[in-house]
Amino acid sequence: MRMSKLVGRRIKEDPKDSVTPSHKLLVRGGYIRMVSTGIYSLLPMAKRIITKIENIIREEMNSIEGQEVLLPVALPAELWEESGRYDSVGDELLRFEDRSGKKMLLGMTHEEAVVHLVRTEVSSYKQLPIMVYQIQTKYRDEARPRAGLIRVREFTMKDGYSFHDSQESLDEYYKKAHEAYVRIFDRIGMKDVISIESNSGMMGGSLSHEFMAIAECGEDTLFVSPDGTYRANREIACADIKFTKEDECELEKVHTPEKKSIEDVSEFLKLKPENTGKVVFYVDIVGNLIVAMIRGDFEVNESKLKNHLGLNSLEFADDELIKAVGAEPGYASPMAINSDKVKIIIDRSVAESSNLVVGANEKDYHYKNFNIGRDLKDVSFEVVDIATVRNGDPCPKTGEPLQEKRGIEVGNIFQLGTKYSEAMGCNFLNQNGKAQPMIMGCYGIGVGRAMASVVEQSHDKWGPIWPMAIAPYHVHICALNPKKEGVKDAAEKLYLEMMNENIEVLYDDRGEKAGPMFSEADLIGIPLRIIISPKTVPENKVEFKIRGEKDSVLIEQDAIIDKVKDIIKGD
RNA sequence: CGGGGUGUAGCGCAGCUUGGUAGCGCGCCUGCUUUGGGAGCAGGAAGUCGUAGGUUCAAAUCCUAUCACCCCGACCA
Known part of the structure; x- marks a missing residue:
């Protein structure tokens, strides 16, 4: 290619408001141009890179018996009504009507579409397992696109879906897919990418892994043990903290005027935050109150709490609701709370510590020496790990201090189970001629995000340093x-x-x-x-x-x- | 959705307080000189100042509304 004819000029100055290296360099190098928020055109050199990444992905997917298909971008709402996601997914699903008023949507993921295909094409255990995949545009009406290609509304994704007649078959294939993913990111030339255990979120299902490109600008926080054997997203990460019990002291009410926060209370009483307990009030979508208690030096991990409760959303409760169950905002404790009306979740850090300072459910008063076994006898509660892991907390596997890292999610693999096949009637006949729902796995890679992640990991102050395998x-x-x-x-x-x-x-x-x-x-x-x-x-x-x-x-x-x-x- | 901010030439910006000929740098075009890490001189093209109303003899500038975009947070298969 002659540079005199190349479409895509180089720009000397950083684009306005760009923050991350990949965003700056891809724009300045003439690779991408923004058309609208989170919507980008790829210029010829970026298109060449993307094609190379796609071909590597294609080869590896084919090597694990993947069959490439192309599903529609515009889908009828009725398909998503079958799975229930037309209503359960929020505004990131772009819904619209066609000329006749028929409800339509732009695909943000293709479980429904692929089930529509497979349920009519596959009917016998003899045909299973199979995997189909596509490399295609997804549209997600993101609330806040950011950082160039890292989070966008329209993007190219490889999404694959496997179908199995047994969990064992899925387990086996899931492992092969994981290995294929490791090869893909290695071949693309990504220097630092790890797979971590992750939260399954709205996809449903159980086991899932995210492939994280380690980068400063990453949106996810993960924890990794020094030897790499434990790797988990902060959303689900656990730490094995050893708490120690002491002799229980007498419960003592103390005057703590205007001391609401953990910092204020511990400073006022000349104690450390770990000698306190704090209470956070949430409401679920139907208005049930949830009381979460945790030691003062920890933060409640809302995704762990949501997972435990089986809820999709949690919000902070307002003061009215808190008072309605007999608690005093700023001075709250689970003591004397009407536990018929609320669910009380207590973190291990509180259950296994002694003599904490907690609220007295009375303005300007706290109790010293709260002990769960003695002081919460009349209240029903559950003890659960709902703590957010902190940098340096001990690893649950090795006991070594966990390291906090930031990562860009460039790929993920999920065991979906039968969530979609059951809802949408995707069955096969087993050896006994009986219909059974297929067991599904799904496997995604963000192609443009992978390109941007390579730049994040491989650049200097003058520009990107492309790995040979994907260089334009x-x-x-x-x-x-x-x-x-x-x-x-x-x-x-x-x-x-x-x-x-x-x-x-x-x-x-x-x-x-x-x-x-x-x-x-x-x-x-x-x-x-x-x-x-x-x-x-x-x-x-x-x-x-x-x-x-x-x-x-x-x-x-x-x-x-x-x-x-x-x-x-x-x- | 909450908080903060920005819209003026292809890009980056000044001008707005105090209304009066729309500017600067880069880029682009022509010519000459130059040629090892973002050259010089001369000439040139290019903007309905985000949009719509209003005030005024006169609006980029003042007022109102609206749209778009960016950053932080909430959210995010």
């Missing part, structure tokens, strides 16, 4: 001073020879000065650079430089093609 071009030829004797001829000749050898080459034929030409080459980030200039043409040599390395080397013109081919092959 292998080689960038810079013809410096092409008007001088022989330079243009040598560059053109090399360009054509490389094309003949099927080397993917971008050729800067514009005659720019060295400064702009090199800066733009860095900003584009192609792995290999060849500089042809009046300095080296008379000696029949070229300069050769690897992106990300500091110095260039001189190489005979005759030898450069073989050299380049070796590097491309070896990478």
Whole structure:
């Protein structure tokens, strides 16, 4: 490709309001352009990268017997009504009507569509297991797109769905899919990606893993043990904290005027936050009150609480509701709360500690020396781990301090079970001729997000450093001073020879000065650079430089093609 | 959905307080000089100042409404 004709200009300045490296560099390098919030056009070089990522994914999916299909983007609402998700999914599902008033939607995920396909095409245990996948546009009406391609409304996703006649079959395939994912991210050239246990969320089902590209700008927080054996999303992560019981002291009421927060109370009483207990009030969607109690030095993990209660949403309760059950906001404790009306969940940290300071359910008063076994005898409650793990808390597997990291979710795999097949009648006949719902797994990868994640992990201050496997071009030829004797001829000749050898080459034929030409080459980030200039043409040599390395080397013109081919092959 | 902020040339911005010829840098076009890490000179094209009302002799500037976008939070298969 001649750079003089390449669509996609380089931009010197960072785009307004961009924050993350991948956003800045992909825009500045002429890879992506925003059309509307969270909606981007991919320019030719980005399209080349995306195609390469897709092909790697395709090869690996095919290697685990995946069959590629293409399901519709626009779907009838009735399909989603069958699964129940037309109503249960929020505003991120874009709903609309066609000309006749028929309810439609844009697919944000394709369980319904794939079940529609498989339930009519597959009917016998003899055909199972199968996996179908597609690489296709998804639309999600995200509340807040951000960070360039990291969170967008319209994006390309590989989504695969497997169908099984038994849990064992799903387990076996799930493992193979996990291995395929590891290979995919390795081949794409992502440097630091780990799979973690994750929360299944609205997808339903049980076992799930997220593949996280470790990056500063990641939206998820995860905890990893130093040896890597424990890896979990903060939404579900647990820590094995050893609490110690002490001798119980007398319950003592103390005056704590205007001291509502844990900080204020512990400072006022000259205690540490871990000597206190705090109470958080939630309401579920139908208005039931939930009282969560945790030691003052921890935070309630709402997703763990939701998972325990089997709820999709929880909100903080307002003061009216809190007072209605006999508690005093700011001075609340589960003592004397009417436990018929509310569900009381107590974290381990409270159950296994002694002599805590808790509210007295009376303005400006707290109790010292609260002990759950003695002071909560008349109240029914459950003890559950609802604590948010903190950096350095002991790992539940190894006991070593957990490390907190940020990650971009670039892929995930779920065991869906029979949630969709049961709701939508996706059955097969077993060996006894009896109908049974198929057991499903699903497997997603965000393609554009993967590209952005590679940039997050592989760039310097001048631009991206593309891994060879997905680089838009292998080689960038810079013809410096092409008007001088022989330079243009040598560059053109090399360009054509490389094309003949099927080397993917971008050729800067514009005659720019060295400064702009090199800066733009860095900003584009192609792995290999060849500089042809009046300095080296008379000696029949070229300069050769690897992106990300500091110095260039001189190489005979005759030898450069073989050299380049070796590097491309070896990478 | 809550809080904060921004809309002026392709990009980045100034001008607005105190109304009076729409500006700067980069980029783009032409010519000459220059050519190893973002060159110089000369000339040129390009903006209904987000949109709609209003006030005024006169509005980018004042008033009202509205839309779009960004950041933080809530939410997020």
